[in-house]
Amino acid sequence: xxxxxxxxxxxxxxxxxxxxxxxxxxxxxxxxxxxxxxxxxxxxxxxxxxxxxxxxxxxxxxxxxxxxxxxxxxxxxxxxxxxxxxxxxxxxxxxxxxxxxxxxxxxxxxxxxxxxxxxxxxxxxxxxxxxxxxxxxxxxxxxxxxxxxxxxxxxxxxxxxxxxxxxxxxxxxxxxxxxxxxxxxxxxxxxxxxxxxxxxxxxxxxxxxxxxxxxxxxxxxxxxxxxxxxxxxxxxxxxxxxxxxxxxxxxxxxxxxxxxxxxxxxxxxxxxxxxxxxxxxxxxxxxxxxxxxxxxxxxxxxxxxxxxxxxxxxxxxxxxxxxxxxxxxxxxxxxxxxxxxxxxxxxxxxxxxxxxxxxxxxxx
Amino acid sequence: xxxxxxxxxxxxxxxxxxxxxxxxxxxxxxxxxxxxxxxxxxxxxxxxxxxxxxxxxxxxxxxxxxxxxxxxxxxx
Numbered sequence: 001x002x003x004x005x006x007x008x009x010x011x012x013x014x015x016x017x018x019x020x021x022x023x024x025x026x027x028x029x030x031x032x033x034x035x036x037x038x039x040x041x042x043x044x045x046x047x048x049x050x051x052x053x054x055x056x057x058x059x060x061x062x063x064x065x066x067x068x069x070x071x072x073x074x075x076x077x078x079x080x081x082x083x084x085x086x087x088x089x090x091x092x093x094x095x096x097x098x099x100x101x102x103x104x105x106x107x108x109x110x111x112x113x114x115x116x117x118x119x120x121x122x123x124x125x126x127x128x129x130x131x132x133x134x135x136x137x138x139x140x141x142x143x144x145x146x147x148x149x150x151x152x153x154x155x156x157x158x159x160x161x162x163x164x165x166x167x168x169x170x171x172x173x174x175x176x177x178x179x180x181x182x183x184x185x186x187x188x189x190x191x192x193x194x195x196x197x198x199x200x201x202x203x204x205x206x207x208x209x210x211x212x213x214x215x216x217x218x219x220x221x222x223x224x225x226x227x228x229x230x231x232x233x234x235x236x237x238x239x240x241x242x243x244x245x246x247x248x249x250x251x252x253x254x255x256x257x258x259x260x261x262x263x264x265x266x267x268x269x270x271x272x273x274x275x276x277x278x279x280x281x282x283x284x285x286x287x288x289x290x291x292x293x294x295x296x297x298x299x300x301x302x303x304x305x306x307x308x309x310x311x312x313x314x315x316x317x318x319x320x321x322x323x324x325x326x327x328x329x330x331x332x333x334x335x336x337x338x339x340x341x342x343x344x345x346x347x348x349x350x351x352x353x354x355x356x357x358x359x360x361x362x363x364x
Numbered sequence: 365x366x367x368x369x370x371x372x373x374x375x376x377x378x379x380x381x382x383x384x385x386x387x388x389x390x391x392x393x394x395x396x397x398x399x400x401x402x403x404x405x406x407x408x409x410x411x412x413x414x415x416x417x418x419x420x421x422x423x424x425x426x427x428x429x430x431x432x433x434x435x436x437x438x439x440x
Contacts (some may be wrong), residue, residue, distance in 0.1 A: 034419035134373075137403055
């Protein structure tokens with residue numbers, strides 16, 4: 001995926017002409033300088049957002065800080081630019097990281113890895129390997145034909161949607177680094193354990209027969225080295241693509257969150273989504289599965305729910321089931337997996353999420 | 365010339381098909397653009413990440429949307 005055709009001759013040769021090398025170096029220096037200036041401007045704006053939102057809501061619009069409308073508006077005016085700015089910067093740096101990783105490389109790293117170590121590695125690589133969700137099937141075939149164990153493949157397929165950079169940004173921006181870190185660690189853990197359990201169950205017979213019989217060709221597209229300029233372009237493209245796609249969900253999610261924040265009384269949700277009722281965790285997992293939204297839409301709502309007394313474990317379980325057990329993905333995977341294996345997949349991941357939900361409700 | 369655009373039919377794959385068709389029209393090359401959505405056939409190219417494009421059976425890109433400029437450079 002690195003090869004972009006036009007530059008293959010330029011970057012595949014090891015010894016570059018002298019002047020070309022110099023040109024590249026001054027190019028990199030220029031890019032670093034521009035990058036540093038951008039980050040500086042970014043930080044200057046970011047640090048003013050809170051005071052801006054208060055000034056805008058209370059002085060310009062003349063709303064009272066204690067009123068329902070005032071607190072909803074201030075929430076919206078503060079959180080929307082904050083989350084979008086965090087998304088811009090994080091998606092860019094994840095894009096740089098991803099320019100070093102390809103699906104083909106991941107496949108080779110995981111091929112023949114033993115279970116356990118393989119599960120951990122697969123869950124971590126699932127976070128950074130770039131692939132679009134509609135490629136889940138070719139990716140599954142690619143892993144199988146390369147000899148990646150089934151359980152290790154599942155660790156990858158679980159962590160890839162569950163632990164994503166957009167969810168991390170939103171959790172960090174709206175709920176702080178502790179919850180973002182908890183989400184990262186538990187998300188990876190669910191992917192590792194669920195994949196490992198599925199590996200132990202020896203489920204290979206439930207993979208559609210044609211997958212195992214496939215004669216995979218070699219694309220002959222070996223990993224080409226990218227120049228730094230290409231990496232920057234790749235990262236900028238991913239910012240345009242991802243932020244362009246999710247910003248609407250972020251804005252809608254924050255608007256709904258702002259409404260809950262301003263109008264739902266404190267502690268109101270404690271009775272429904274609080275940790276006193278044992279059924280609230282399974283209930284939130286079950287309603288999360290058919291919901292087709294993404295992290296960008298669900299997390300601002302999560303923030304507002306938490307603020308009104310919902311228990312953290314219940315809310316995390318809801319969020320994870322929305323993100324990791326989406327119905328459309330199951331439909332895509334049905335092409336390569338027999339129904340029995342899909343049910344086991346939902347069952348094992350669902351149990352992992354339930355465990356996370358109860359764990360957090362118990363300790364926090 | 366035969367250009368194969370591989371992908372199950374998601375928005376990115378459709379985007380690639382459009383870019384390839386535009387590139388063919390612009391460069392005036394006589395080429396046939398074929399959409400491949402069968403996973404067995406896709407795997408036979410050694411492609412494990414879609415969208416992907418092959419020109420006369422040779423894979424040129426996989427896992428990302430190429431630019432029109434890239435496509436023109438492959439077919440000229």
